[in-house]
Structures are given as C-alpha cells and as structure tokens.
Amino acid sequence: MFARAFRVRANTSIKGSDRRKLRSEVAAAFPTLSTEQLAELVPNKDELNVIKIHSHKGEAITVYMNHRNPILFEVEKVLYPTVYTLWVYPDLLPAFATWPPVLQKLAGGADLMLPGVVVPPSGLPQVRRGTLCAVTLLGNRAPVAVGVATMSTEEMLAAGMKGKGFAVLHTHLDHLWEYGDKSPPPALAPLVTDSAAEERAGAEGELQGKEPGSSCSPEPQQHGDVRDLSLRDGDTRAELLGKEEPPENRAAEPAGDASTEHQHEAEGSRTPQEQMDALFHQCFFHALKCKVKKSDLPLLTSTFLGSHMVSCCPAGKQLDIKKSSYKKFSKFLQCMQQQRILQVKELSKGVESIVDVDWRHPDIKAFAVPEGFSSASAAQDSKSEDREQVYHAPEIIPLYGVSTKMVPLFQESGHRKGSVLSSSEVRNIIINYVKNNELVDETNKNFVKVNAVLCDCLLDKSEQDEISHLKWDELLSRCLERLQPFHQVTFAGQEPVVRKGNVEPIDISIAQRSSNKKVTIIKNLELYGLDPQCVANTLQQKVQASATISPAPGAKDRVQVQIQGNQIHHLAKMLLDEYQLPRKYIQGLEKAPKLGRKK
Numbered sequence: 001m002f003a004r005a006f007r008v009r010a011n012t013s014i015k016g017s018d019r020r021k022l023r024s025e026v027a028a029a030f031p032t033l034s035t036e037q038l039a040e041l042v043p044n045k046d047e048l049n050v051i052k053i054h055s056h057k058g059e060a061i062t063v064y065m066n067h068r069n070p071i072l073f074e075v076e077k078v079l080y081p082t083v084y085t086l087w088v089y090p091d092l093l094p095a096f097a098t099w100p101p102v103l104q105k106l107a108g109g110a111d112l113m114l115p116g117v118v119v120p121p122s123g124l125p126q127v128r129r130g131t132l133c134a135v136t137l138l139g140n141r142a143p144v145a146v147g148v149a150t151m152s153t154e155e156m157l158a159a160g161m162k163g164k165g166f167a168v169l170h171t172h173l174d175h176l177w178e179y180g181d182k183s184p185p186p187a188l189a190p191l192v193t194d195s196a197a198e199e200r201a202g203a204e205g206e207l208q209g210k211e212p213g214s215s216c217s218p219e220p221q222q223h224g225d226v227r228d229l230s231l232r233d234g235d236t237r238a239e240l241l242g243k244e245e246p247p248e249n250r251a252a253e254p255a256g257d258a259s260t261e262h263q264h265e266a267e268g269s270r271t272p273q274e275q276m277d278a279l280f281h282q283c284f285f286h287a288l289k290c291k292v293k294k295s296d297l298p299l300l301t302s303t304f305l306g307s308h309m310v311s312c313c314p315a316g317k318q319l320d321i322k323k324s325s326y327k328k329f330s331k332f333l334q335c336m337q338q339q340r341i342l343q344v345k346e347l348s349k350g351v352e353s354i355v356d357v358d359w360r361h362p363d364i365k366a367f368a369v370p371e372g373f374s375s376a377s378a379a380q381d382s383k384s385e386d387r388e389q390v391y392h393a394p395e396i397i398p399l400y401g402v403s404t405k406m407v408p409l410f411q412e413s414g415h416r417k418g419s420v421l422s423s424s425e426v427r428n429i430i431i432n433y434v435k436n437n438e439l440v441d442e443t444n445k446n447f448v449k450v451n452a453v454l455c456d457c458l459l460d461k462s463e464q465d466e467i468s469h470l471k472w473d474e475l476l477s478r479c480l481e482r483l484q485p486f487h488q489v490t491f492a493g494q495e496p497v498v499r500k501g502n503v504e505p506i507d508i509s510i511a512q513r514s515s516n517k518k519v520t521i522i523k524n525l526e527l528y529g530l531d532p533q534c535v536a537n538t539l540q541q542k543v544q545a546s547a548t549i550s551p552a553p554g555a556k557d558r559v560q561v562q563i564q565g566n567q568i569h570h571l572a573k574m575l576l577d578e579y580q581l582p583r584k585y586i587q588g589l590e591k592a593p594k595l596g597r598k599k
Helices: 016-029 035-041 083-088 102-107 153-158 192-210 218-232 234-241 257-268 272-290 301-312 329-338 362-366 375-388 407-413 423-436 452-458 472-482 532-543 568-578
Strands: 007-013 048-054 060-066 069-075 078-081 095-098 132-137 140-149 164-171 342-348 351-357 395-401 420-422 447-449 469-471 484-490 497-500 506-512 518-523 547-551 559-564
Touching: 016 035, 016 078, 035 083, 069 083, 083 140, 102 140, 102 164, 132 164, 272 301, 272 329, 272 362, 301 329, 301 351, 329 342, 329 351, 395 423, 407 423, 407 452, 420 423, 423 472, 447 472, 452 472, 469 472, 506 568, 518 568, 532 547, 532 559, 532 568
Parallel strands: 095 132
Antiparallel strands: 007 048, 048 060, 060 069, 069 078, 132 140, 140 164, 342 351, 395 420, 395 484, 447 469, 484 497, 506 518, 518 559, 547 559
16 A cells, blocks of 8 residues: 555644544554553644545545654544554554565565465464454564455465465555654564474474475475474463373373473473463463353453462462563453453453453363362352452542643642642642742731732632632642542552542442332442452342342443342441441442331
C-alpha cells in the first residue's frame, strides 16, 4: 500500500473532541491497550495531527501523526497501527516471524507467502482469516510489517504452509515509514522459543551445508529446517509449560533420577529471569487446569494470582513478577491474552478480572501436572483455599486535582491544570503562598487577607465585595472544595491506582420482590478488591439462603450480589469485622432490620 510514494492532500491538527473520539475508536479496535497506553498513544496535550493522503492506486487514506511519526492509518473506516506504534507495543497484534532477507521483498510491495513464515516450537499463533497481524524478523520481536491473514492458522497448516499467508499493508522501509523520523526497529529480546528456533535453525543449516550432493535452493532449506523445528523442539515447549517429556522419547533413559537430573541441568542453563518466566508459565497453566472453574468467572486477577497461582508454586520456590521479564502481572496476562488463552477485562476502573478462559486451548490441554500435585486434590482444595485466603482492605487516600479556576493559586508552586495532589501537599502550598505574598493579618494571625487571586479562586461573585479576610481553616476548606476530587487505591502487593472522582462506597440496598419477599443487593464490591462470587458463596453458607450474581444495572461491566432476605446484619459483620473495611466506605448499613423485644 505504501511501497510507492503517496500524495498528501491535507494536514490539520486534531482538537479535543476529535481526540476523545479517536481514543475511543482506538480502544474499540485494540481492546488489549490499557487506559494509560491509550493516553500515551493519543495524548491530551501533545501535538497530534491528521493527514489525508492518496496512495499510488488512488486509495483515500487517513494518517494520524504523533511526535512527527505516523502512529495509525485508517482505510475504509478501519484503523491499523504503524510499525512506530508496534515498536512501543510489540504485543498489540499476534505476530508471525520470517527471515530477515524477506523484509526487502515486503517493503517492495510483495505479500508474505507461507513458505517464508517461521514455525516456532510452540506453534503458530491462533488467528482467523482477516485477523490483523504483525510480522517480525527471526531474532527480534520488534514488528517490521502489518498485514491481514488471508487464511486461518488451521488452513495454513492444512495447506502445508504453501500459498499466500498475509496481505501486507505497511512495512518498515516503505514510504509511510519514511514520512516519520526513519528510526530503525528496536532490538527486542525474542521469546525463549524464538531464540531456541534460531539456534536450532543455525545448527541444522551447518549440518545441511556439510551434506554432500545438497543442491536445494536456500529458501526451501530454511523452511524445511523450521518445519522440523516444530517437531523436534517439543522438549523446549514442554519445559516452558512444566510438561514432562513423553515416555516414548525417553524410553532408553532410566526413570526417576535421569529425568530429575535433566530438569536440574535445564534450569542451570537458563538465567534467573528465564527461570522465573518458566515458573510463572507453569503455575499459570497449573492453576487454569486444576483450580479455576467456569463458575468462578469473572475472577479478579489479584485473586487468581494470590489464591490460585501461588498455591500451584512448587515447594521451595516463590513467584515474584518483578524478577520475570514481564515486570507486571498485567503484562503477563496481556501476553496470555494475545495467545487467546484467556480474556481479561477492566470491569471497573483500575480493577481487572478474567472473564473467559479457553480450556480447549492446546497449551492448557498439553500441560501435565508436575509430580507432587494431583489435579483431583487440587480442585478439591480450591474451595477451602478461597475461604482461607486472607483479605486485606485496600488503602484509600483522597487526592485533589488542580482545576482551571484554581491554576493561578497553584502555578507559583510549579503546578498546572490536572496536577494531582494530596491534602497535605495542598495545605503546604496554600501556607507557602500566603507567607510568600505576606497575606497573614498583622493584627490577628488567625486570619488571612484575601488578595485578587484568592478572591477569584475561592469566593463566589456575591461574596467578592463583602469578604476581605478568611480564617485559616475556612481558607483550606474552600480550597479543597474547589479542587477536582481524585482518590488513590492501593491493594496489597500491587501498585497504586489513581481514579478520578470520589470513591464509590459499597452500596447495600433492600428490594422487594413478588409475594412481599425481600432481597439484599450489594454493589461495587470489585472496587475494593472483593470477588463478588466469593462474597456470595460465603454469605450463602452463613445465612443458608440463595445468593446469585447478576449484571449491575446502570454500571457497565459490573456485577451485583443478590441474596434472599434482609441480610444486612450478617453482611455488616462480614465487611466490618472479618474484612476490616472502614464503615465510611459502606453505604446502607442503617437499613438493617430492627431487633424487636421478646414478649
């Protein structure tokens, strides 16, 4: 599409409303992007332009520019990322690897044929016909091309990896890339399976070079090597997934000690980071296969890690995401989502949940439970572990954002519109402002003189002619009232999350159903790191009443717990005493039934 020069028709800047529209379109097109990543890709303030161009074939194309680089292009109302964007988010699209010499052909306008696709030991990504995909070069995870799959993965394999695999739209080195800063692809470390494929391909290439009478062309040789790779490197994949080598492959080895020694040697040859990655993969597949059931979904990602994956960790080892290559558990799950193993959604702002799992995925079906664990006992123990899981109430801190009207008061301290501050920071800024401008009343130091800035920021129009002094506490309270409310939530073992607005309390209400029956409804449990399904199960056991989970009306992607009868007494005891949640974060406790006197 961009193999030849294109003609620019218009170049305009994108305004605020159009940016918000673009951001929502990007979020819909690429749901794996987090809120922070969307804000980076389509920023609020940085320079963002839209360019209308015509390709050499006459196609009308819209290109979005950020920091002088094209980040997205749109054809027939479909958004596509450029290689500049994919270098920042390399896991945004399912990726297929090819050989470095193929890039020149792709940049010249050729499509990617299946004989040029490298089949890794772990298998090809599962895609459907028409899926947008990235193309990488063997040895580097940075994408160099964007294309659309012309057939599904099953069809590719059924065709013997022959024919056209991808219709290429844009590549590194084409004219769209030249319209940016022309930076080269970054060197992104390949996955373990990719590096293993490269080493095996090189080793087999040397062996083939030594064979007499070998007169095949280079490309078929390479492709043949890769096809053999997918069969011969099964042990690498098994090692990653915690799967034991099949008995037929180790029939000549003595059982027991030899297998253990082989595992120790394999671990010793890997770096600590690779070992931690392998441990996360093992515990991940172990938990999905033995711990999590369909009825548990949606499942909070924090519960999945802290309750299910940790319980699958072998004795003497400990899961530490910081020591892995992922650094964040959300990135690990994003990688698993790219492989279509599960689906993660942000059911409420800053709180992610697993909403779907493909238990028929080949990697889950191929996983073998390590020795010392039994899948039956693991599944049986999952309920007791859920009950024994210690809940830690999140730490919630109110924060304040600088609004447009309050900017003159805070700009002396170096803060701009949108700066988020704690109450103590606001207090110190106000005190320093008053002292620096000598606004303390000389006759009564409990009062502050109102200057022009304080008048505009803190007083209503009707008060501006009447009030000339304010008490210190009134000055601070007026300031906090006029700032935008934010709050910070910190869950145990996770990074703080800043949310806009005041914190929503857990809402408890009583509703009346048919036959004058009452039910208790609980909302917003997810905001406090509580799994609604676990709360419903616990309540059901305590009060011996039916409890159900249903979508919360008026709240997208949230659920509510509904239990028969007025159960606020039991609910209050559980939330306040067992979960140690502060009363101020629970709304509706006053609706508990009044205890009548015994006659």
